[in-house]
Amino acid sequence: MSGYYNRKMTTEEAKRIDIREWQRNNDLQNGNSGELSWRNSRTKEITGSISFEVKTDCLVFSYRAKRHNDQHWQNYKVIAPLTYTSCNYGNSRVWFMCPRCSKRVAILYVNTQIACRTCQRLNYASQQKTKGMCQDQDRMNKIRQKLNWPLYQDVLFRTKPKGMHYKTFYHLVKEHDFYELSYWESFGATMPSLFAKLNDIKQSLKRAANK
Template sequence: MGGMGSGRHWYWGAKDTTDDYRSIDVRRWKRDGLLSPHQSFGWQWSRHGEVVASIRVRTEPHRVILTYRHRSGGDDWKDESYPVYLDWTACNLGGQRPWFLCPARGCGRRVAILYGGGIFACRHCYQLAYPSQRETGYDRMARRADRIRDKLGWEPGILNGNGWKPKGMHWNTFERLTAQHDAFVQISLAGMAAKLNLLGESIEDWI
């Protein structure tokens, strides 16, 4: 999960962003040939090579059926199965572009991406911002560093220190990525320190 320097927005008064939610993208499903009616497939989310969540999808004419289990906090698991209707619009150069119609009650917005909470809904229903809308300069550097950490298989969070070279990775690649990572970390920590000093605290209080 998140935490200071983990890539999620830890700072005071921050709201969730689209990066904080699992998502499904109808354009990706169209590109992968998954929207043809009368088929079924699974969709998974992974972290560091391990599956952390999955859903089942059944396609019908003009809609898909999402089936999965979820829970909030320590509540019991709850089964969900409901339709998400599709809409299609003509492209300027021919063909058609698919859209989800947000299944949240009273919404129905035409969107390309839905975000998973209790149900999959559009970012407007969850009041999500794009990361760039809420991101400070040091947040952006921390996020870039975390992307490199993910490539290297290191524990998320720039305060967790560096890990080892992944097996099979060339040393030149490892050294290049490590140098980029360390540069992003230095900039991010400097920004955090400046922010905390303005609030009467020091970066050492969080390490």
């Protein structure tokens, strides 16, 4: 059995720096400095920390990290430029410029480097669930093709193809059941977010009808 699909880290799991929180808390004063830290949500242990300093047009982050397959700590200094867009009533909104691709973003993610979601190759949790669900269904249907079973519907009769050894048949059935169970688990996990989106649409239509 090929086992689990390769899983990317999600934005919900990654260490993040949200510039909107800094602006709301008035933490973008020139010269402001300190340390950011992250804790494990279950054990409350610190899982990482970096130092920061606020400049007029950027944030400077300093930290130590290990590269993949490297046991030695290295010192890093990353400059994250800031940019502003106009809002209503003369206010402005601050954004990060990604240190790697220069894209305007509200959130940077911390790994060995500090960069945007795209550069860090992170998925949203909902994307991860949907991707996993589709991969499980594809693998399940490939096995069904080998067994001459119907695709995209319930299998009522689990017949063995003529000429296939029983050992091969039982192995494929076991693998099929693994991906089928994984598919339905992923499908169930997407339901809350789907219902939430449908409810948002319903409320929007209701407000529009009442105008």
